[in-house]
Amino acid sequence: MIIWISPQEILKEIEYLRDYEIFIEKFLQEKIEEFNTSVNKRAMGMEGEEKEQFLEWNSEEYFELSEELPTRLRGSIFITTMSLFEFRLNDLCGSLQAFKKEKLSLNDVAGKGIYRAKKYLNKVFEINFPNNPSLWETIDIYQTIRNALVHNEGFVTQDVDKIQKYIEKSKVFSFQLRGSRIILKESFVGEAIDTIQPCLIQLCDDLKNLCDVSKKSH
Numbered sequence: 001m002i003i004w005i006s007p008q009e010i011l012k013e014i015e016y017l018r019d020y021e022i023f024i025e026k027f028l029q030e031k032i033e034e035f036n037t038s039v040n041k042r043a044m045g046m047e048g049e050e051k052e053q054f055l056e057w058n059s060e061e062y063f064e065l066s067e068e069l070p071t072r073l074r075g076s077i078f079i080t081t082m083s084l085f086e087f088r089l090n091d092l093c094g095s096l097q098a099f100k101k102e103k104l105s106l107n108d109v110a111g112k113g114i115y116r117a118k119k120y121l122n123k124v125f126e127i128n129f130p131n132n133p134s135l136w137e138t139i140d141i142y143q144t145i146r147n148a149l150v151h152n153e154g155f156v157t158q159d160v161d162k163i164q165k166y167i168e169k170s171k172v173f174s175f176q177l178r179g180s181r182i183i184l185k186e187s188f189v190g191e192a193i194d195t196i197q198p199c200l201i202q203l204c205d206d207l208k209n210l211c212d213v214s215k216k217s218h
Contacts, residue, residue, distance in 0.1 A: 004095050007204045010088060014197050017081055021189045024073050031065050067183060074184040075149045078192055082114075082146045085139075085196045089117035089203070096125060096207055114143060127206055130199045138195050141166050145175065145182050154182045 039058050043051055093106045102124060109120045118136070121127040130136050141163060148156045156163060160180050167176065174188040 004207070005088060005091060005204065007201050010200050010204065011197075013084060013088075014193060017077060017084070017193055018190070020080075021074075021077050021193070024077060025186060028065075028070050028073065031069070035062065035065055070186070071154065071182070071184045074186075074189050075154065077189045078142075078184070079146055079149060081189065081192050081196065082142060085200065086114050086117070088200055089114055092203055092207060093117050093120050096121075096210075100125070114139065121203070125210075127203075127210070129203055129206070131202060132198075135195060135199055137166070138170075139199070142192055142195070148182055156180050156182060 039055070039062075043054055046054055090106060096102075097105055104124055106116065106120050109116050109124070111119055118129060121129045130139075144156065144159045144163060148154055156177070157180070160177065163182075164177055166172070172191075174185045174191050176183050176185070
């Protein structure tokens with residue numbers, strides 16, 4: 001028996017990610033507010049150089065709370081998002097292979113991860129995935145960011161120019177490069193989820209239509 005993942009199930013998984021993102025952003029906002037309240041309270045009564053030195057002394061902690069911690073937490077949700085994307089792509093490829101009784105499996109195709117799945121769908125089954133090329137361009141950038149977060153503490157080693165050109169061309173503000181390091185902004189995870197969701201839903205619909213056509217022809 002072939003089990004197909006439904007669009008409703010995918011949407012449910014994605015909603016979990018959105019809920020987690022909201023929780024994390026609320027947590028980060030609360031930490032910043034707590035820090036600012038504490039610093040302002042301790043700085044009361046200070047003046048001139050004393051106050052300036054006190055604020056400077058706390059600036060490193062503020063940087064940790066406003067940039068380092070957010071990038072790490074957002075990165076963890078983003079990595080989970082990309083893992084879900086790859087897992088569901090591979091899962092749908094496997095279901096399609098079983099349904100079509102195709103001898104060539106995903107593992108027989110050269111490449112890795114989402115790129116191999118895309119090639120399998122495009123070449124073996126002639127499915128136009130995704131049907132919006134600009135979405136895949138963005139996903140390709142996301143995969144580069146994901147690899148940097150997973151393997152190199154967020155530092156991009158080989159594709160700095162590619163990412164910078166994408167930022168300039170697309171005028172995105174949800175992430176940026178500081179030197180060669182990726183900094184993730186508040187809207188980043190939401191934008192990533194908004195990008196992969198239509199790709200997966202489109203693929204589910206395309207496969208359902210393909211299977212319906214196959215059933216009618218037999």
